Amino acid sequence: MSAVLHILRKDLRHMGILAALSVAFSLVATLGWYWDIMPSAGGFLVFMIGQVIPVIIQFILVVAIMQADPTVGDRAFWRTRPISPGALLSAKLLFLLVVFAVPSLAVNLYIAASMDAPIRVLMGMVIESTGMLLVEGLVAALVGSMTQSLIQAAAALLAGVVAATAVATIFPDLHLFTPWRLDIPGHAPRLAAVGLYSGAAALILIAHQFATRRTGRTLAFLIVLVPVVLFAGTNWPVTITTAPTQLAGAPSKPALSEGVQIMLIPPAQVWSNGLERDPATGRILKAQTYSINAAARSVPEGRIVQLDSVSAGVVFENGERHDFSTNGSVFWHFWTNLEQATSLCRALGLAPPALENEKLQAHGLRLFSIANEKSKAFLGRRGTLSVTIKLEELAFHEDVSLPARSGASSVHGGQKWSVGKVSIVDGHAVADLRHLRLSSMLITDGAARPDYYWSEAFRHGFVLLNRKRGEFALSADRWNSADTPIWTLDINMKRIKFGDRWATGGSMVKAPMDDAWLEDAELVILHAESAGTFSKTVTLENFQIPQAEDAPDSTPAPFWQ
Amino acid sequence: MNAIECDNLSRSFGRVPAVRELTLAIPEGRFFALLGPNGAGKTTLLKLLLNLLRPTGGTSRILGHESSRLTASEFRRIGYVADGQDLPEWMTVAQLMEFCRPLYPTWDGALATRLQAMFDLPGDRPIKKLSRGMRMKAALLSSLSYRPDLMVLDEPFGGLDPLVRDEFIQGLLELPGDDRPRTFIVSSHDIDEVERLADDVGFLAGGRLLVHESADSLRGRFRTVEVVGSAIAPPAGRPAGWLEVKQPSGNVIQLVHGAFSPAAQSELTALFPGSTVSVHAMTLSEIFLVLARGHRDSAGKEAA
Numbered sequence: 087m088s089a090v091l092h093i094l095r096k097d098l099r100h101m102g103i104l105a106a107l108s109v110a111f112s113l114v115a116t117l118g119w120y121w122d123i124m125p126s127a128g129g130f131l132v133f134m135i136g137q138v139i140p141v142i143i144q145f146i147l148v149v150a151i152m153q154a155d156p157t158v159g160d161r162a163f164w165r166t167r168p169i170s171p172g173a174l175l176s177a178k179l180l181f182l183l184v185v186f187a188v189p190s191l192a193v194n195l196y197i198a199a200s201m202d203a204p205i206r207v208l209m210g211m212v213i214e215s216t217g218m219l220l221v222e223g224l225v226a227a228l229v230g231s232m233t234q235s236l237i238q239a240a241a242a243l244l245a246g247v248v249a250a251t252a253v254a255t256i257f258p259d260l261h262l263f264t265p266w267r268l269d270i271p272g273h274a275p276r277l278a279a280v281g282l283y284s285g286a287a288a289l290i291l292i293a294h295q296f297a298t299r300r301t302g303r304t305l306a307f308l309i310v311l312v313p314v315v316l317f318a319g320t321n322w323p324v325t326i327t328t329a330p331t332q333l334a335g336a337p338s339k340p341a342l343s344e345g346v347q348i349m350l351i352p353p354a355q356v357w358s359n360g361l362e363r364d365p366a367t368g369r370i371l372k373a374q375t376y377s378i379n380a381a382a383r384s385v386p387e388g389r390i391v392q393l394d395s396v397s398a399g400v401v402f403e404n405g406e407r408h409d410f411s412t413n414g415s416v417f418w419h420f421w422t423n424l425e426q427a428t429s430l431c432r433a434l435g436l437a438p439p440a441l442e443n444e445k446l447q448a449h450g451l452r453l454f455s456i457a458n459e460k461s462k463a464f465l466g467r468r469g470t471l472s473v474t475i476k477l478e479e480l481a482f483h484e485d486v487s488l489p490a491r492s493g494a495s496s497v498h499g500g501q502k503w504s505v506g507k508v509s510i511v512d513g514h515a516v517a518d519l520r521h522l523r524l525s526s527m528l529i530t531d532g533a534a535r536p537d538y539y540w541s542e543a544f545r546h547g548f549v550l551l552n553r554k555r556g557e558f559a560l561s562a563d564r565w566n567s568a569d570t571p572i573w574t575l576d577i578n579m580k581r582i583k584f585g586d587r588w589a590t591g592g593s594m595v596k597a598p599m600d601d602a603w604l605e606d607a608e609l610v611i612l613h614a615e616s617a618g619t620f621s622k623t624v625t626l627e628n629f630q631i632p633q634a635e636d637a638p639d640s641t642p643a644p645f646w647q
Numbered sequence: 648m649n650a651i652e653c654d655n656l657s658r659s660f661g662r663v664p665a666v667r668e669l670t671l672a673i674p675e676g677r678f679f680a681l682l683g684p685n686g687a688g689k690t691t692l693l694k695l696l697l698n699l700l701r702p703t704g705g706t707s708r709i710l711g712h713e714s715s716r717l718t719a720s721e722f723r724r725i726g727y728v729a730d731g732q733d734l735p736e737w738m739t740v741a742q743l744m745e746f747c748r749p750l751y752p753t754w755d756g757a758l759a760t761r762l763q764a765m766f767d768l769p770g771d772r773p774i775k776k777l778s779r780g781m782r783m784k785a786a787l788l789s790s791l792s793y794r795p796d797l798m799v800l801d802e803p804f805g806g807l808d809p810l811v812r813d814e815f816i817q818g819l820l821e822l823p824g825d826d827r828p829r830t831f832i833v834s835s836h837d838i839d840e841v842e843r844l845a846d847d848v849g850f851l852a853g854g855r856l857l858v859h860e861s862a863d864s865l866r867g868r869f870r871t872v873e874v875v876g877s878a879i880a881p882p883a884g885r886p887a888g889w890l891e892v893k894q895p896s897g898n899v900i901q902l903v904h905g906a907f908s909p910a911a912q913s914e915l916t917a918l919f920p921g922s923t924v925s926v927h928a929m930t931l932s933e934i935f936l937v938l939a940r941g942h943r944d945s946a947g948k949e950a951a
Contacts, residue, residue, distance in 0.1 A: 088749070089719070089750070092746075092749055092750070096735075096746055100735075100737055154735070156733070160694055160699040160700055161731060161732055161733045162733050163732065163733050163734055163735060165697075165699055166697055166722060166725065166727035167719075167722055167747070167750060168720065168722040168723045168750045168751065169719060169722075169750065170718065173719075
């Protein structure tokens with residue numbers, strides 16, 4: 087033990103300045119965002135200080151400390167001194183613990199306690215960040231120099247990503263998370279995925295060590311790595327899928343209702359100035375986009391349905407069939423404001439307001455796109471268009487309630503909602519909200535799931551409730567800033583614009599909102615819980631693809647009545 | 648007791664053998680000079696002894712312990728200084744001493760101070776700013792200060808200018824008996840450097856130990872011989888011990904005798920009656936060169 091502490095003291099003396107810098111940047115990068123003293127839109131400098139520099143310093147420090155007493159080669163000073171490999175390895179791990187893990191743990195403990203995070207979330211965060219350190223340390227220890235470390239780290243990363251891509255391609259049912267997937271924008275899960283793949287690559291490197299008869303070193307690293315890999319391996323493959331989530335602490339999952347009808351509202355239209363990527367060549371081609379307005383009918387009270395995907399195919403009169411590419415879920419998130427409003431009010435026990443009949447103003451549904459070149463082959467041919475619409479049914483429940491005043495905040499299960507500026511613009515309230523969330527790759531459910539932001543952020547509903555006056559206002563519009571993930575802390579900025587005042591009985595209060603009204607108001611944040619998904623198939627008989635228009639005209643033309 | 652024992656020790660790098668089935672025993676209390684040309688396998692042999700490299704065959708023991716099982720406690724009794732060895736460059740000499748001190752129960756602070764003064768080493772200068780000679784001295788200082796039983800020096804004089812090299816050797820020679828490690832193993836490709844120090848000499852070439860005997864014995868049996876006479880010629884069959892026989896003119900024969908003795912002297916006189924036979928002692932350096940040339944020639948013939 088004394089040898090371990092002796093080496094640790096030596097390393098701390100050697101790398102003291104860099105270690106202090108690392109701790110400082112790590113604190114700034116975490117607490118700075120948590121305390122909101124880092125401008126969330128501070129540009130390049132903030133990005134560098136908050137995200138890039140801590141990562142670079144950590145990498146340099148980990149590599150430098152591991153290679154100060156190299157395990158590779160036969161010239162190392164320690165090899166002919168009374169220092170055992172075990173003591174050396176312990177000292178190095180202790181250094182990583184003292185310089186990285188302990189400050190990180192302290193900060194995370196503070197933040198987790200402040201945000202009422204469950205202990206399992208905290209543990210997940212600690213293990214996740216320590217695992218990343220271990221991977222860096224292992225790569226550094228297995229190679230001889232900083233340059234080699236960089237090259238090998240890049241090679242290991244590439245190997246891990248390529249291997250994962252191959253697995254994801256061969257076994258698509260695993261829904262493996264790939265770092266470049268455009269439909270998963272959160273940086274934190276990407277970083278964690280990179281860590282996962284690097285870990286796999288580190289295992290390959292260790293296997294190489296073993297194959298080249300460096301048995302002792304291989305065993306030493308395996309003893310450290312295997313428990314981590316075993317633990318992570320049982321969790322991450324589950325976590326990194328994009329399966330629907332169930333919020334911890336939420337009411338029991340609502341049952342999926344039956345009988346929801348999908349109403350297509352003619353005319354269907356074709357937009358001739360669209361673009362389509364050819365899946366075969368990757369080229370961007372001029373395309374026609376076919377859409378139609380649609381509305382959901384017979385949706386139970388308090389529920390909404392959300393589009394998940396649309397698949398379309400046409401069968402021509404001669405029996406020939408052509409399937410179009412499936413459209414993903416990146417379109418309309420809610421069918422109508424009316425249905426959302428109804429659902430929000432039901433969840434809060436309020437009478438839904440008598441909004442205009444929005445069902446006839448249903449959102450456009452993009453049925454399919456086809457490149458102009460390809461559409462020529464179908465011109466003039468009649469057939470039957472079959473459209474399968476996959477939908478998710480959601481039910482709102484109250485999640486958080488806090489005063490609608492600047493500075494108010496509420497913590498709840500590892501999430502923190504803070505109210506920024508609240509102002510009145512043209513008789514309507516506008517509120518800036520800050521949503522902090524702790525996440526871990528080791529957590530498979532609830533708000534701590536790394537992919538929670540993407541799947542859940544649009545499922546929040548906002549209501550200004552003034553119990554004193556018996557009135558409320560519903561969110562009418564919203565803006566989200568870019569997600570700003572700092573390691574395990576995700577930050578999301580929202581600006582919510584609220585609509586007219588309504589009495590809790592359902593009638594409109596024909597008066598503008600003012601500061602006095604806001605004084606007594608509370609902001610209620612609701613969360614939409616998934617009840618499950620279902621599919622509806624509609625058929626358009628006598629369908630015919632019209633002549634494509636090359637003119638850059640944005641006016642749609644009807645093609646089906 | 649032997650400080651070093653090797654039994655059929657071998658090490659190859661890929662298909663290239665560096666040490667071939669080497670068997671050797673070095674008793675405690677001796678100063679052993681391991682000589683050989685560049686690439687002879689000297690450094691590899693020392694690294695095998697210290698477990699810095701794994702053998703591909705055979706075994707070795709150092710201070711009674713198997714090399715492959717050396718632990719921290721054995722390294723408290725062994726000093727190792729090598730040309731090109733990594734040192735903690737960021738440390739000053741004083742910091743290096745401070746780091747090493749707690750690792751060795753036998754650390755002698757007074758000896759360290761004496762040696763530092765003798766080597767004229769500045770304590771406050773970072774090692775990375777020291778000259779090559781100074782670095783070697785710092786490494787030697789950090790190894791002698793705990794009074795190791797065995798000191799292994801691998802090419803310690805390589806690249807040192809003559810003045811520093813002389814200081815270095817003088818430093819070793821001037822160590823009082825109590826301050827000196829009992830056993831020294833020094834590898835070098837230049838015998839001049841260790842001539843004054845060596846008790847025993849081993850000559851390594853092509854990974855094989857060609858000679859291992861005391862320096863006195865070597866000096867005793869190697870002689871240069873010059874025969875001056877009238878129309879003389881070497882005998883048809885080369886007599887035992889004759890090496891590098893040359894005849895620069897019809898009246899002169901020069902040779903190196905590798906097994907000189909009073910009997911050999913008589914044999915020479917009998918072979919060249921009426922001629923003058925001059926016999927001269929050889930330095931280890933001269934003997935080393937003869938052995939090196941002999942190995943090179945025989946290796947060339949084998950290759951041909």
